[in-house]
Amino acid sequence: MYKYLTLFFSVTLFLCGCKSDSVPSKFIQPKQMTGLLIQIHLIDGSLYNGLQGGDSLYKYGMGKYLAAFKKFNTDSAQFRKSMQYYASEPDKLFKIYDSVEVRIKTMSDSVNLAQNKQRMANQKADSLKADSVRKAMLRPKTAAQKADSVKQAKIRESVMARKADSLKNDLAKQAKIRRAMNSKIDSAKKLKHRKKLNAVPIK
Template identity: 60%
Template sequence: MTGLLVQIHLIDGSLYNGTQAPDSLYKYGMGKYLDAFRKFNTDSAQFRKSMEYYTNTPDKLTAIYDNVDKRIKALSDSLNAEQAKERTRLLKKDSLKTDSIKKANLKHKTPAQKVDSVKQAKTKKAMDAKIDSIKKLKYRPKPNAVPIK
């Protein structure tokens, strides 16, 4: 009974996650349910009778659903682990691709370019020094001036 309930709940989940047009659950779900019943050598009438029995004995139904819960969690965990592996594989693949692109874009500087970059650095440093001195002058304390008579 546990295996059949796991299959039925998985089918329910797959049907309710898709688009739902009128009668689509019956149209697309009936075949899946019949396959599940066939797999466990039962039919819908026998399943209904079994559910009525277990509904009248809640202790047994609770035990069955504890096992159903464990199996579905195990399936979910294994699926999540596979998806995590796939994500890390894709991220690694993407990072290798960007690294090779970065390497291809790196060019060695010629001696003239090196001299230009040194000049630019010195010019920037000088400009920063001028800006700092202007800021200092602008915000310096003003003496208390006495007007001349």
């Protein structure tokens, strides 16, 4: 009799334990919930890092969240009810978030590693380019290159000379115009002065 009672209580405890670990089918299951929460956190990060306004967050963010729900075969209503359920079961929620944290850290480490590799590759390419330019500048010029340099220098001198002549001519024109205007002003002043003298009555 004692043996049967022991067996009965053992089976009962086992069934109770199984029941406490299971999640009702009407809620999102732990594995699916883990993937969905990861997706939601990634969307949150992408939206807020973009420094978008409130309207943009609602317009573009809502579409991304709905796409995430569709990807995991659920919707916002079931997600909300599932979160309420897991909030009432802290142990299950903590297990899910432990998995979420580990997977997000792994993804972040992978992204950082790829970015570091790309940055090092860019720095190496820039260094090689700078060395190539420096060597090209230090390399002795050929006769053709020297002739071309002299030709370019003469062209620059010719251009500068034409600009100087043009500026000189412009200044001369402006000076001539100023002299003509001053002459007209002086003539006007003299005419006005004569009119005043003629207007004085003779006593």
